[in-house]
Amino acid sequence: MIRAKIVGATGYGGLGIIELLLRHPQAEITALIAREEAGKPISQVYPHLQGFCDMPILSADDPAAENAPADVVFFSTPDRVGMFDARKELERGRKVIDYSGDFRFTTAEAYADYATRIGKDPVHASPDLLGENAYGMAELHREEIKRARIVGNPGCFACSCILGLAPAAKAGIFLPHSVICDCKSGISGAGKKANPAHHYPARYEQMNAYKLAGHQHVCEVERELGLLAGEPVLVTFTAQVVPVCRGIMSCLYADLRKPMTEGELLAVYRDFYRDSPFVRVYDSKAAIGTINVRGTNYCNLSVSVDSRTNRLRIVSYIDNLMKGQASSALQVMNLMFGLPETTGLDQPGMYP
Amino acid sequence: MIRAKIVGATGYGGLGIIELLLRHPQAEITALIAREEAGKPISQVYPHLQGFCDMPILSADDPAAENAPADVVFFSTPDRVGMFDARKELERGRKVIDYSGDFRFTTAEAYADYATRIGKDPVHASPDLLGENAYGMAELHREEIKRARIVGNPGCFACSCILGLAPAAKAGIFLPHSVICDCKSGISGAGKKANPAHHYPARYEQMNAYKLAGHQHVCEVERELGLLAGEPVLVTFTAQVVPVCRGIMSCLYADLRKPMTEGELLAVYRDFYRDSPFVRVYDSKAAIGTINVRGTNYCNLSVSVDSRTNRLRIVSYIDNLMKGQASSALQVMNLMFGLPETTGLDQPGMYP
Amino acid sequence: MIRAKIVGATGYGGLGIIELLLRHPQAEITALIAREEAGKPISQVYPHLQGFCDMPILSADDPAAENAPADVVFFSTPDRVGMFDARKELERGRKVIDYSGDFRFTTAEAYADYATRIGKDPVHASPDLLGENAYGMAELHREEIKRARIVGNPGCFACSCILGLAPAAKAGIFLPHSVICDCKSGISGAGKKANPAHHYPARYEQMNAYKLAGHQHVCEVERELGLLAGEPVLVTFTAQVVPVCRGIMSCLYADLRKPMTEGELLAVYRDFYRDSPFVRVYDSKAAIGTINVRGTNYCNLSVSVDSRTNRLRIVSYIDNLMKGQASSALQVMNLMFGLPETTGLDQPGMYP
């Protein structure tokens, strides 16, 4: 059994990995750690866990937290926690999967650019660990993830954009400065903490764009697409919130170098994801949406060409808390421990 | 492996049992039958099933439907389908679990009363089968269900009311003509078919009571409570719809024969459900609601006494599509086939 | 023109009266006062007001707030604000309408009972003002309101219950200890302040009962029904929250002294509300709900008798922010200033 410790266990990201590990056949949870609610059983914070997981929440400085046996530690923590606390876990021989931006970048410079966008200290606290970390997008970095001790989980918006454009970037079929990512997220993406913008009466009939000056996920998107394209890719990115709980719908646009049909584009996509069990590729007529991936690790892609304007258009659907966060982390864990990447992720979600 | 055929596979009730059987370790689906969409793979109707269940939908008169091997047949069909079609399944040695009112009653008279309330023909088509059928509320009829060939699944509202009042009825602590069941359902309870009352714009800010002249589920509630109380119980029942997808919240009131404390009432409830893994009993301070049982077979009960008015008040929470329908049916299947009743139902749901 | 000052202008209750006064033909707003956001124009807090009301928010201790000319002051403030601050407004010859419980009771004893239920100091700060205040339910206290200098606006739940049961109480047709009020509110009833229970992801699929130990609105309900019935009335009251923004649906039950038909009960109700333009009475077959009163001062009542159990059942629908709060206050203002009570309230709401 893989023994897992979860830091930041009481947020939505921590809860997500708890729910998934509970049904994983080869993993078990050994400790739940969080800054708030310490001392309570997790099932008091989340009553649906009662009878399934009644472990106490430990504070980070509780010796029981540090000494809990573990093979892997999930840091479902804000930016600039994992970069400080991962080291001692690594020193004990544990693998680390961090949800924040701390280990999404492999150079101090790239981190600094990201950190600046979110108003954080641009100096990485553990620059020596950068370089050996892997970017946790299994579909693009399987082999690096298998070898890594530290993995930075992708941002939720970034995940939807990168999966949506990777095949086209790799095939070199679009102009690298023409990319637009128009991304809509459900509200759970903003986390568990109550705030005025996500108070039910303020939100139930509200759609809006935000962070128009520049969302931090664009760094990952440009880096990954650039690596695939073999040249710099520049992206206009618009983050939006709409009143669903779970789900991201990203509409992705880019100018084609030369005309191609939807069929040709579909072939590029299907070929690229041939061995990726969690990406489903659809033509433009398929009736799909976020509700069809809710609660799962799937990314559904609708592929089309606007031939009038010679532009490709991909609509990418994920569950922001799953493929955008917890289930993606579990897929990574499977790879890090030599398991089939679908282990524990082989359920279809629930409808309606 | 228990081989299961599902009739009415494309409705929410059929889909629910498909999802559950896919993760059941000792069951497999052998045929999906429905009046509409025949010929299509079920995963075309419900894209989230793609890769998990791509079986074709068969029409009822397709020989493949009739000849599919089966140990159990789920009739997730409207009233007055199972009473005609169950017989030939029984003759082939199969067990039958019917979601409608067809087999919830054990006499032709009781059925007639129910049928009249829903404007149906009061004459049961297979009266000879009545008497050997069991009422599918595992918590109350475990032994009969284990022996039965035919089980009538409880109505969703009825399930919430009966579980909420059974311990008090059994203990004889309330006046039998004083019961009020004030029940609010999510919209999925009305099924998959689009209709004006459940069109999103007409519903998102709408709460309303309906069928004020008399909801049919009251028959089951009065019968079951009467059996437990040992005397006739009369119920005022109010059905309401509120804009959630899944969930029933039933507030249940009855006049106490003599004063008792919340602690005493809690003891009665905890004792009654000591061996029922899917009922959780809470005091009046516990912060619980429908979201804590969503996607699960649990019934959460909040138990309190209004001492000023000498009345008991139980708030009963279930997922109408699960404990109120599909997962309850699976619990019944487990019992009919000698399995632990929690088999395949041991997951905590997903939050938020 | 009636000059109106609004204290607590930035909450939902304050905003409600702003919106209504803006379209009132004989009133104008002279000052907006609030503890937070002072200095900003109200249209910065509520952008939909831009161009309609761009007045600055004043802090209570700003001389401009105190000196603003006014004929009426609305206190849309928490409990125990109006009881301190109303006096100086009265001394200047202004009328006061208070939304809290401060002036809903006419004796210090009755106030103490109420205050205890909400965990507040039971000692009223201005007991000398009690007795001259009126209870702001226009349908029951028109004449007192016309004469009063101070009016306490009813609680939102209380409003729905009292209007729903008043005709039956007055007619003496139910047993006074048999009343049950099962009340469901939309989320805006909890106000503008973000909190974990009303965070969108925690609420969108959540229904729950709360304050089971005793909701404070029961005091008003029992007092008003008792006055009408001429004998003490005892009520079991259950407060619930469901995911709509606006709306209260209260199901009201009481045992009939002797059998009567729905037609007879309807006649009692229609007669009682003959001269009340904001109460609509329907039979049990009418398809009505909260969405039909949203944004208006109406209370829609569905009247029925459960003859099997000899019980009356009224379903009462209001908009908690309107008839339950702001528009009710405006109706009161109209009466206090000798205007027709429908002035400024003669719009049908918006659908869907």
Added chain:
Amino acid sequence: MIRAKIVGATGYGGLGIIELLLRHPQAEITALIAREEAGKPISQVYPHLQGFCDMPILSADDPAAENAPADVVFFSTPDRVGMFDARKELERGRKVIDYSGDFRFTTAEAYADYATRIGKDPVHASPDLLGENAYGMAELHREEIKRARIVGNPGCFACSCILGLAPAAKAGIFLPHSVICDCKSGISGAGKKANPAHHYPARYEQMNAYKLAGHQHVCEVERELGLLAGEPVLVTFTAQVVPVCRGIMSCLYADLRKPMTEGELLAVYRDFYRDSPFVRVYDSKAAIGTINVRGTNYCNLSVSVDSRTNRLRIVSYIDNLMKGQASSALQVMNLMFGLPETTGLDQPGMYP
């Protein structure tokens, strides 16, 4: 008083103009006409109208419908109704405002292109009327509307896009083939008729793109932007549905000919809309969204420049049923009858 007849009175578009005309100081409704529900009072279909508008619904072939006195006729009807029925109204000297695509185009060729996209007969039934009709976007065609007998109301998506890009098109600051319109609509945009895609359980957690092969509103957008730009403009258009009732949020992108600052772009927009009372222009930091325009005729625009990619980005917010439909029609009516265009539209909406 302007006497108004409404054809298609029972749909959301018809209802919208009823609600608005009821509060218009210089208009009155003289007949309500619809294919369904004829004979019923409109207040039976929409109970919130009770006491405000209880007129009977007339069928189109009822002589009372034809003979009702009228100065203006609103056709809130599907495509290809108005083009047949407008003529006889015009012959009686009435003005016509049509909500469909029938009179949005001024040549038979332009109509044919539009009709083909929606799978309709491309031949216009009244080509002789084309040319004298005006496009009902008051902000762009005030003078033509004042002179016209027939006005075609813009499509809801088109309205949000055209208002969002008109100033930039007029200023000639973007490349004409670089425009992308990424448009999200609330569900009421699909009308009143229940259908599986908008059934509450199927929609509450669903976001999806649709009509990817080409939405018909692109014709209007390209025509209007081309007229302003003085050269052909080509648009990639993506229609999406998200679970709100009312609202459109359109993100509009175009490549700048040469770099400019947000301040410069804002100046262009503010100048363009200087005399348009229903368009509000905001910088990229303003916290606005669809909820701030709900129930009103406003279009709120967030204006920004992505300087990294040298692209402009406008986020355009409207209420699809108001500025996207009924209130826009009323603004047009005001112009056609020489009234200030704000008459009857001077209310701020309701929040939350």
